[in-house]
Amino acid sequence: MRSVVLLSGGIDPVSGRSAPPRGEIAAIGLALSAGGAVGGLHVGLPAAALGQAAGHGLGQIACLRGVGDPVAILAAHLSAAPPDLVLAGSRACGGEDSGMLPYLLAERLGWPLLAGVMAIGAGADGWLPVTIGLPLGARQDARIRLPCILCAHDAAPAPPFVFDRARRVAMHTVAVADAETIAPLEGTERPYRARPRLIGSAAPAGGGRVLDNPDPAEAARVLLDHLRALGMLGA
């Protein structure tokens, strides 16, 4: 099993200093538990957070240097020599990083993706058993076809930080072909404002409904009704 962990140039939300996001550390833990070769992959220049991430168990990290859409750059690089498993965190913490990246990458590669992964089992016949973490500590077992992308649950066990590993990481820059450009993000920064609480939303309201292979329109209607019932879409 060859695994690749996608790393961002993470930033700590409190201090604004570089720090690997929690989910990416968990992703490294999942990759190590899968056994086999594990490498880190980053688009852009080597960032300080990468070395810190390496301390959690990566021997080598490749930094892809090319201009343009990072999803396209990653897709091109990964399809050239596809690994069995691509792991990512579930939430981005810095700059223009985006939690959408694994999804866009899966779409482009045509690979399946599972999010909220707590643990992975031993793969067999091209399938990999995984455990998904649900709210309130519930767990669900699932299987996914390899190769695939897994987003680690933030609460998946994090391997300890070892300074000796961080200082030994082999970080190499790989020059890659430029990809299509994406429009620079436009937005305004404003201070964080606590959002009003959704009372009761933390507890599962009556277990919800399971739709087995529903008609898309029917599924959309059920979802909208549910969001309205939670008061999230207005009346």
Added chain:
Amino acid sequence: MRALIVGEIGGIALAAAVGWLVLLARWLKGRPATGWLAGLRQVPGRYLVDVHHVVARRPAAARMHAMAAGGVLGGLALALLAALLGAGGIVWALAALAFGMGGIGALLVWRRRVPKTPPALSGGVFLWLPAALAAWCVGNGLAALFMAIGASALPVILSVVLGGLGGVALLRLVALGPMRHALAGVAWLAGHTRPGRFSGKGRDTGLRPLDLAAPRLGVLVPADFSGPELAGFDACIQCGRCEEACPAFAAGQRLNPKALIQALSGAMRAVPPPYAGRPAPSAPVLRGKGGMEEPIVGNVLHRDTLWACTTCRACVEECPMLIEHVDAVVALRRGQTLMLGATRDGAAQALRASRERAEPGGRDLAARGDMIAALDVPVVPPGGETDILLWLGEGAFDARYGRTLRALVTLMRRAGLRFATLGGDEVDCGDLARRLGDEATFQALAAEAISALNARRFTKIVTADPHVLHVLRNEYPALGGRWEIQHHTGLLDELVRDGRLRLERREGARVAYHDPCYLGRYNGEIDAPRRLLDAACTDRVEMARHGMRAMCCGGGGGSPVSDVDAVTRIPDLRMEQARAAGASLVAVACPGCTAMLEGVTGPRPEIRDVAELVLAAVVA
């Protein structure tokens, strides 16, 4: 007859020298130390002054040791002199006298463990020590006496045989432990890793920087210690003074400094001699296979032992062999943390926050000044200038300690001082990271703190946190940061002395002062707080353990975040001591002590920082 005596006594002395070389060969497998053997000429001075300074705190033990050691060695020297030079009866008589004194020493050694071995002393082969000493002294003493009076051959021969047997037994006790301190002590005193402790040079308590590029960081196997340090472990005489002083041991945590040093000594040997002292509570001595390249932690040393230590240095203060327990603990922690990431969970969180937020509690640096926000203390920007730089420390995030800081700021204002803080540029000083063995994070934080301080001009730094005081004063210089650092009690003492603050003694509480380890033992500052309290309160008492020998509150060295198992809490024990002294108020001078002692539940003496008591007493 003379040849016989030379053969016997000289042979034993020669065998001891060879034994020393055998031990030396093992210590030399440790990391090399420069100028080690050149230090041999310092040994007599260090032994007679510094070792005896500690030994003499227990007069009975000092008497015993002086007689036994003096008799054994003095008799040996005189008898050899007499036998080799063919001196007259007078020298033989002196030799007999010396051996006689040694014999009394042997009796005192015997009395120590009879009728009952005190719990802190080791039993086992130690019970044979008096017999071996007695045989050596009595046998050789009689031989010398017979030579002095010119007796016939037979009694001399019989005496020499007895003395020789005693000598052989003493040599055997070198290998088994009880007599090893005599040989290992010489090597340890010659190469002591903290030469600053000796000949009245004062204290030497700062940890040394680690070269972060070295292949092996800290200690994993015995060979990672330096040669002299290994000799130091072998020099332990198992007197148990450290064990009696250790707060972690008293609280039932898995640490006994004596057992720790014995484990490290045993770790060098494939088959260590059995240990017959008290083990660490709930942590039987591990019987892993030792060896210079065998792992220590988890093999011959329980994992929890390392994380229980509060780095209070009480053991170091008491050790007659001047062993550096805290350095050993930190070296082992460095190995576990930097090479293996094997810290306890709570400690790992604190270290991660230190790395990523420059604050072990993970709080926003900009919020550090919140507790004193109402007092409008200016922040000195980079390039700016002030008289006194007030370093707030980690305690500033705590609401209780905020009261102390407000009292201090109010007093400084009253005295008309000009001061400012670093504001959001004050990072953690790195004390916790360093004590937990994370030298990499410590050095990163120190570099940031030093550059923040270098960017401002001021005459001195004042802090209410003794840990900050110690790190800035004693550990930053090695990394290029040198300023004058003062503890707030030192500053207030100065202000009172100079008449800039006038105090009127307040009646009421009976006050006992609890010395913070990092102010007292680490920095020798035990008088200023007491002078202040005497000026501010009418009734001050001392706890039994105070000053340089005070007991720790349990808050240092990352022990609280490491969350080790215990039978009772260290601050509860300390509070009991305050009660026993009749105190109704415990004066503190450290955010750690404040938090630990305030955490004692149930009815108890009040806790006030010295600054708060001074503020209550100030009249002008």
